[in-house]
Amino acid sequence: MSQSLTITLILSSIFLMLLTTYVLKKGRIPEKYSLLWYGFSLIILLVGLFPNIFTWISNKLGFEVMSNLVIAIIIGSLLLLTMALTIMVAGQKKKTTMLIQEVSMLKAKLEAERK
16 A cells, blocks of 8 residues: 555544544533544544555455555445434434424413313
8 A cells, every 4th residue: 555545544634533523522422423524533633553464355355555445444434324214314314303292292282171
């Protein structure tokens, strides 16, 4: 793996960790969601710090160029992250639907009591 790719991966990982920490401190995301982003940045950091291990894995998996493995790992991580976020959004949608139904029932009960 080229030195510029290694440096880019390490700096990108550090930036992502700092960004996640900043957003977490501002209260924009809960802790459980930030763990996904920390995990993603850790994967990027491991690829940057231990290129020899990934070179060996790259050769065993049949990648001709190490950067192709890096791209495959990043795409795979993004797919997993997207799936996790989709599951979270679906859960939030269920909770929102339940909340709307409960509020509607309480509103109907209040209106019935007023009459």
